[in-house]
Amino acid sequence: MARTRRKGTGISIQAVAERAGVSAMTVSYVINGTGRVSAATRETVLAAVSELGYQPNIAARSLASAATCRIGVVYQSSQNAFLSAMLVGALNATSRLGVELTVGKVESPVLANAEQAMRGLVRSGANAILLAPPYGELVSGTGLIDALGVPVAAVAHGGALPQMCTVGVDDREAVRAMVERLIARGHRRIGLVTGPDTHDSSPLRAAGFRDAIVAAGLPWDEGLVQPGLFTFESGVVAGEALLDLAELPTAI
Numbered sequence: 001m002a003r004t005r006r007k008g009t010g011i012s013i014q015a016v017a018e019r020a021g022v023s024a025m026t027v028s029y030v031i032n033g034t035g036r037v038s039a040a041t042r043e044t045v046l047a048a049v050s051e052l053g054y055q056p057n058i059a060a061r062s063l064a065s066a067a068t069c070r071i072g073v074v075y076q077s078s079q080n081a082f083l084s085a086m087l088v089g090a091l092n093a094t095s096r097l098g099v100e101l102t103v104g105k106v107e108s109p110v111l112a113n114a115e116q117a118m119r120g121l122v123r124s125g126a127n128a129i130l131l132a133p134p135y136g137e138l139v140s141g142t143g144l145i146d147a148l149g150v151p152v153a154a155v156a157h158g159g160a161l162p163q164m165c166t167v168g169v170d171d172r173e174a175v176r177a178m179v180e181r182l183i184a185r186g187h188r189r190i191g192l193v194t195g196p197d198t199h200d201s202s203p204l205r206a207a208g209f210r211d212a213i214v215a216a217g218l219p220w221d222e223g224l225v226q227p228g229l230f231t232f233e234s235g236v237v238a239g240e241a242l243l244d245l246a247e248l249p250t251a252i
Contacts, residue, residue, distance in 0.1 A: 011054045019048035031091050043084045050103050070100040072121030075132035076109055083132055086155060090130060102126055109198055111138045122148050129153070134198040136161050157200050171201040175208030182251045183216050191249035193228040193238040224249055 013031075017024040022041060029037050030045040037045075048054070073090055075083055087103075094101040102124055104117035114135045121129055128151040131139070136154025139145060140161040145152050153165040160166050182190055192209045195202035206225070213220060223245055226238035242249055 011052045013054070016045065016048045016052055016054045019052060020045045030088065031095060039081060039084065042088060046084055046087050050105050053103075055100055055102065068100055068125075069098075070102055070124075070126045072102045072104055072118070072124075072126035072129045073132070074104045074106060074114060074117045074121070074129060074135050076106050082156070086132060106135070109134050109138065111142065114138050115142075115144055118144065118148060118152075122150055126150065130155065131164075133157060133201070134196070136164060136166065137198060137200055140164070159200055168201070171204035172208040172211070175205045176212045177208075179209055179212035180216075183212065183218070187251040188218055189221070189224065189247065189249045189251075191224045191226065191242040191252040193226050193235060193242075193252065196229045199230065 013024050013027050017027045020027065020041075022045060026037060026041065027045050027048075030042050031049075071090070071094060073087065075087070090101055093099075102121055104121045106113045106117050114131075118129055118139070129148070131152060131154045133154070133156050136152075136157050139152075140154075140163065145163045151165070152163070153167065154161055155167050157166050157168045159168075179190060190209075190213070192206065194206050197203075209225075210220070224242070226241045228234045228238045239252070242252060
């Protein structure tokens with residue numbers, strides 16, 4: 001009787017290459033962070049890795065240990081530069097350390113989906129979980145982390161979150177510095193595309209933008225601030241709104 005192969009079990013690097021339409025060497029470059037690969041190719045390969053459930057074969061490295069360490073990553077989409085870079089970084093680190101990486105792709109950023117993905121990763125053997133934004137904010141304070149019983153880390157959040165390790169930057173200061181640089185280059189009408197309310201970083205970035213505008217004594221124009229969702233589609237809508245203004249921004 002033929003056995004049904006579970007998703008991700010026995011998936012080869014060649015299968016990933018065929019799905020992505022690239023060579024096996026290119027897939028290896030993306031997974032190991034070596035070679036020169038374009039951002040578009042990297043995203044295509046990561047999408048194939050996610051769709052097929054491919055896990056790098058680290059059997060040789062695991063022979064030295066009786067137990068295999070697995071880290072699960074929860075994210076919504078790799079179709080942007082930030083998440084693509086995050087996934088590549090996770091693949092690079094786990095490959096270097098001889099740790100398995102398991103991905104849990106979530107269709108929409110709501111708590112129920114995040115919980116389903118995290119519980120699924122733990123059931124599949126994940127010893128720790130890495131959360132892309134906004135999933136840290138979603139699960140923080142819900143009791144889910146205590147229930148799962150594994151360490152959780154959140155990336156790119158505006159501040160510390162209880163019960164988990166958080167890694168991020170000072171979003172308010174970063175945006176303020178960016179706007180100050182634009183002002184120093186002569187720009188006086190600067191547009192801003194904000195982020196969704198579900199991200200802790202969104203209000204901090206908006207505050208940093210206002211800090212720099214007010215400090216420079218520039219007039220405040222609400223029309224120069226357009227809502228966004230950190231997605232390509234929302235960026236198009238916001239960009240069109242800014243470019244439809246009677247007096248165009250000189251920087252965004």
